[in-house]
Amino acid sequence: xxxxxxxATQLAAAIRAGETTAVEAAEAxxxxxxKEDKKYNCxxxxxxxxxxxxxxxxxxxxxxxxxxxxxxGVPVAVKDNICTEGLLTTCSSKILHNFVPxxxxxxxxxxxxxxxxxxxxxxxxxxxxxxxxxxxxxGPTRNPRNTAHVPGGSSGGSAAAVxxxxxxxxxxxxxxxxxxxPASYCGVVGMxxxxxxxxxYGLIAYGSSLDQIGPLTKxxxxxAAVLETLASHDPxxxxxxxxxxxxxxxxxxxxxxxxxxxxxxxxxxxGLDGEVRTAVLQAAEVLEKKxxxxxRFDLSLVEYAIPAYYTIAAAEASSNLERFDGIRYGYRxxxxxxxxxMYKKSRSEGFGEEVKRRIMxxxxxxxxxxxxxxxxxxxxxxxxxxxxxxxxxxxxDLILGPVAPTTAPELGESLADPIRMYLGDIYTIAVNLAGLxxxxxxxxxxxxxxxxxxxxxxxxxxEKTLLRAAYTYEQEVREHEQTV
Amino acid sequence: xxxxxxNRGICVCALLDTNPVMRKKCxxxxxxxxxxxxxxxxxxxxxxxxxxxxxxxxxxxxxxxGRMLDYIDKLGELDTTDVEPxxxxxxxxxxxxxxxxxxxxxxxxxxxxxxxxxxxxxVVPRTFE
Numbered sequence: 001x002x003x004x005x006x007x008a009t010q011l012a013a014a015i016r017a018g019e020t021t022a023v024e025a026a027e028a029x030x031x032x033x034x035k036e037d038k039k040y041n042c043x044x045x046x047x048x049x050x051x052x053x054x055x056x057x058x059x060x061x062x063x064x065x066x067x068x069x070x071x072x073g074v075p076v077a078v079k080d081n082i083c084t085e086g087l088l089t090t091c092s093s094k095i096l097h098n099f100v101p102x103x104x105x106x107x108x109x110x111x112x113x114x115x116x117x118x119x120x121x122x123x124x125x126x127x128x129x130x131x132x133x134x135x136x137x138x139g140p141t142r143n144p145r146n147t148a149h150v151p152g153g154s155s156g157g158s159a160a161a162v163x164x165x166x167x168x169x170x171x172x173x174x175x176x177x178x179x180x181x182p183a184s185y186c187g188v189v190g191m192x193x194x195x196x197x198x199x200x201y202g203l204i205a206y207g208s209s210l211d212q213i214g215p216l217t218k219x220x221x222x223x224a225a226v227l228e229t230l231a232s233h234d235p236x237x238x239x240x241x242x243x244x245x246x247x248x249x250x251x252x253x254x255x256x257x258x259x260x261x262x263x264x265x266x267x268x269x270x271g272l273d274g275e276v277r278t279a280v281l282q283a284a285e286v287l288e289k290k291x292x293x294x295x296r297f298d299l300s301l302v303e304y305a306i307p308a309y310y311t312i313a314a315a316e317a318s319s320n321l322e323r324f325d326g327i328r329y330g331y332r333x334x335x336x337x338x339x340x341x342m343y344k345k346s347r348s349e350g351f352g353e354e355v356k357r358r359i360m361x362x363x364x365x366x367x368x369x370x371x372x373x374x375x376x377x378x379x380x381x382x383x384x385x386x387x388x389x390x391x392x393x394x395x396x397d398l399i400l401g402p403v404a405p406t407t408a409p410e411l412g413e414s415l416a417d418p419i420r421m422y423l424g425d426i427y428t429i430a431v432n433l434a435g436l437x438x439x440x441x442x443x444x445x446x447x448x449x450x451x452x453x454x455x456x457x458x459x460x461x462x463e464k465t466l467l468r469a470a471y472t473y474e475q476e477v478r479e480h481e482q483t484v
Numbered sequence: 485x486x487x488x489x490x491n492r493g494i495c496v497c498a499l500l501d502t503n504p505v506m507r508k509k510c511x512x513x514x515x516x517x518x519x520x521x522x523x524x525x526x527x528x529x530x531x532x533x534x535x536x537x538x539x540x541x542x543x544x545x546x547x548x549x550g551r552m553l554d555y556i557d558k559l560g561e562l563d564t565t566d567v568e569p570x571x572x573x574x575x576x577x578x579x580x581x582x583x584x585x586x587x588x589x590x591x592x593x594x595x596x597x598x599x600x601x602x603x604x605x606x607v608v609p610r611t612f613e
Contacts (some may be wrong), residue, residue, distance in 0.1 A: 001539070034507060038580055067498055098597075099597055100596070100597060101593050102590050102593040102597075103590075174546070195572075195573060196574065197573070200503065209571060235579070235581060237570065238485075238576070238578075238579040239576060241574065301562075304558065304559060304561075307555055307556045307557075307558050307559050308559060310552070310555075310556065311556050311559070312488055317518075318532075318533060322534070325534070326599060327598070327599070327608055328594070328597065328598055328606060329597035329598065329599075330599075331599075332599035332600070336609070338609055338610070339608060339610075340534075340607045341536075341610050342608075342609050343534045344530075344534050344535060344536035345536055347534055347535055347536075348535050348536045348537070351535075356533075357545070357548055359533045359535065359554075360529050360530075360533050360535065360545055360548075360549060361549060361552055361553075362533075363529050363531075363532040363533040364525075364529050364549060364553075365556075366532075367528070367529070367532060374556060374559075376569050377559050377560070377564060378556075378559060379569030379570055379571055380564035380567040380568070380569045380570075381559050381562055381564065382569075382570050383568060383569060383570040384498070384564070384565050384567060386564065386570060386573060433571060435573030437573075460573070460574075
């Protein structure tokens with residue numbers, strides 16, 4: 001039994017059956033981290049002793065019959081912008097280099113209530129601002145499929161950890177594609193749920209109206225099981241939505257008969273790599289053969305999503321990141337004059353370049369005289385983008401397209417050639433603006449062996465439709481591979 | 485050239501435009517836009533953002549922001565008359581709860597993260613003379 005290669009569902013079943021224990025599982029994954037993480041740098045913090053202690057306690061409860069779910073005893077990695085009580089949480093920033101939260105995020109608590117074992121905290125772009133995990137103050141993460149390439153971002157550490165077997169599954173956060181894009185680059189499954197499905201309490205905010213926590217897993221079955229556990233209505237998050245339909249694992253049926261799928265022409269246009277395009281269209285054919293109807297349509301407004309996103313996200317970031325002032329937590333500069341001097345110096349020394357750039361832009365677009373022209377305008381464009389999706393979902397049950405225009409770029413390439421980094425968000429960003437659920441599922445490799453991701457986008461609250469289609473696709477491909 | 489994208493002070497055409505005329509136009513636009521943000525504005529934004537920038541960083545920020553705004557100006561192409569701005573995609577109403585304390589006494593743990601604390605309080609620089 002190679003524990004590091006197992007899915008969460010398989011591992012939990014093996015633990016329940018007494019074939020292995022939560023402690024053995026934690027030890028196996030920690031050994032994998034020990035062996036591999038020098039190469040990949042998936043983790044900012046590995047909580048070895050804590051994980052073993054949790055595993056022991058969880059195993060006792062499994063034996064006592066208190067935990068019986070599909071995640072009991074399974075080791076998980078948590079993105080470093082999600083608070084964990086007593087465990088360093090840095091947002092991959094110098095400004096939080098020593099921050100130890102006094103409480104645990106609600107999403108993580110939900111995992112713990114299901115018997116999860118927290119391994120540690122994964123690397124990310126600083127404050128989730130970036131698409132490559134290269135803006136981390138603790139060094140870049142490397143793609144386990146090819147270490148010359150980035151894992152994507154901002155949840156790059158989480159995606160890479162899943163791909164490298166350095167955890168069984170992980171959680172990340174997605175503000176403009178930060179779960180789906182690294183999942184695509186690393187060849188794993190990643191899902192951003194409908195806004196409000198998972199509590200943001202304890203998620204260190206970047207763009208509050210766009211941020212959602214979601215799973216990164218080895219397959220669609222795990223994705224459904226993890227999302228089912230993460231989702232809850234939380235009074236501590238005032239944007240949390242009360243949903244009765246969070247039994248996502250019931251959607252794991254192999255059936256897309258009659259499903260109406262639309263492929264936006266706008267998602268297949270200029271800038272899209274030929275191999276990615278071919279792989280995505282082949283995936284659509286697989287679903288069509290199983291009885292789905294597939295047609296092309298014009299979504300429109302796609303090119304306006306990125307400028308609207310950068311305005312809104314920067315505005316919200318400038319406000320959210322005001323709390324880092326060197327008083328209550330985090331970095332404080334050594335020498336300063338007066339209160340304001342202390343604020344300014346601490347922040348300027350503590351934040352990285354990209355974070356400062358977005359704070360400046362956000363402060364500007366919110367300032368009097370520019371608020372209407374930029375921020376308000378972006379909110380109006382957001383309304384138009386939402387309307388375009390509404391029109392699409394009147395005709396289709398789901399939208400199919402690529403996650404990103406290319407496979408993972410090489411390290412340093414995006415900084416030298418930023419086209420790719422920003423273009424990398426073009427198919428994912430509008431989903432956050434419209435609050436929709438989106439899933440990334442592996443759909444092949446390019447000629448260099450780098451993974452390609454298929455994106456399925458659903459209307460609000462239609463995660464089950466997404467999971468059903470994704471599961472059907474995955475099962476069809478598996479069956480095909482077995483017969484070849 | 486449909487989209488202009490800016491990062492780290494480099495202007496690029498997002499659609500991998502290799503047309504030299506377009507490239508030239510792109511460079512000209514950049515030059516014009518960089519003038520839009522003056523020293524005063526950067527000074528003001530620095531105050532709002534509570535960031536202290538070196539002279540070099542200020543120059544960089546001026547061109548970065550000018551270019552970024554030029555890119556965002558693309559939104560101006562859309563007619564948004566009579567469009568209601570949307571901040572949250574669902575109609576969110578105020579969420580109220582009973583005014584009851586539910587968290588325990590976490591003072592020690594919260595203070596343990598402070599750069600400086602004394603007698604159960606955060607220490608801050610002198611604010612009044």
